[in-house]
Amino acid sequence: MQTIGQQLINGLSLGSIYALLALGYTMVYGIIKLINFAHGDIYMLGAFWGYYAINGLHFNFILAMLSAMVFCALVGVLIEYFAYRPLRNSPRITALITAIGVSFLLENGMTYLFSANARSFPQVIRTVTYHVAGLRISNIQLLILGTACFLMLLLELIIKRTKMGKAMRAVSVDPQAAQLVGINLNHTISFTFALGSAMAGAAGVLIGLYYNSIDPLMGMTPGIKAFVAAVIGGIGSVPGASLGGFLIGLLETGVQAVGLSAYKDAVVYFVLIVILLVLPAGIFGKKTKEKV
């Protein structure tokens, strides 16, 4: 019972990181039908920004995270502007391959500039472990969970309540009709990239704090897992991405807990295959229906 509780806490912490990342995948896919494979690398850039903001600029944690979010939002907007926007009317595969290219560029560019060595993330917040009912919960875990949930709620409010959020939804369901009411597609798409990338930036700083180690390739595996989370939740669905992220996190820690650490990645992909066989549109995915 205690082990289960403990793994639940670990899984939720890790899952909230995947959820934050998955949101970016799902929002970008929702609006321009592109799997932005460079998204995991934006998370890496967020972690590096946090590293330098704390070490170099002596920012505290909150400031480091907020500035990483702003920085990543900017990077996301620039990537869209230079890499994806010129391909807006090209076949989808062209944009997809470009996304993979952007990912390689960021990974290798960062390796070139900062070396491939892992560096330890400054621990701006001293880890304190609480013992509650036999469970070990660290303040970092609580911070990750709390921040992630707060950001997800904030995002939900932005999408549901604000005019820009409604415009995002309008563009994602019908870009042409959205244009006809005067919505500027470019602005809306930039806004979507900014939001998604800001979430990735926050996740990068949080993971730095949690795992204490960052390197230029750190975005690869979590990026793909967050993509899996978005697909499992139903790509294009915001609540689906959150749920998918938590599920993947729980699954991964669960597999480790039963002693199959070596297979934790394989299990994630296996579950992806099963879900796609049973629910091809994901858990919250819309069944595509053609209305004439």
Place this chain on the structure above:
Amino acid sequence: MLEVKDLVVNYGAIQAIKKVNFTINTGEIVTLIGANGAGKSTILKTISGIMRPVSGQVIYLDQPIQTKAVPKIVRAGISQVPEGRHIFPGLSVQENLQMGAFLRKDHQNINQTYADVYQYFPVLKQRRHQDAATLSGGEQQMLAMGRALMAKPKLMLLDEPSMGLAPIFINEIFDIIQAINAAGTTVLLIEQNANKALAIADRGYVLASGEVKLSGTGQELLANQAVQRAYLGG
């Protein structure tokens, strides 16, 4: 108010519109009628900026607009009700209407426009918190028109508003088009239902294979034998 001059538009490799000319005066209801594929929708999309002409001009309030971005054209006062309605599913009825007012800066007057729209279409008020996707076809058409009205257009472009609707809805929609026009909005109406369209139009143009074949007042065209044979089932 609007003048289309020597307009040529290609649709892919096909020349869909071949040197079309027509005018709309302020306050009129003008209709373009013609068979499927005559190029009616292409003209409308070119006016609203979704498609670009190869040559020719669209002059609106003495300004050429054929190269302007779509939001600029909307802001200038042209709203299109697209063919097939194209409401936003997943957004509530009221959110759809709010998107119609996307570019408006006069926030204090928007509530009045909601009230106007709800007066034209009381059913939208009843369903304002419902997902727009749950509306019937006729109600979706009303929502698409209401959404266009939210921008307070000077010129409203309607693309096949009667398509796929039950006769009772068709009559209601045409009554409301007349009411909107009487309240001061100029209307360009595209219809396959030529009888209905010509009956409420001040003037009409008959389009066939990308060219204007005939023009006249609504009554003249209704009485014209060639039009009757080709489009009115007479």
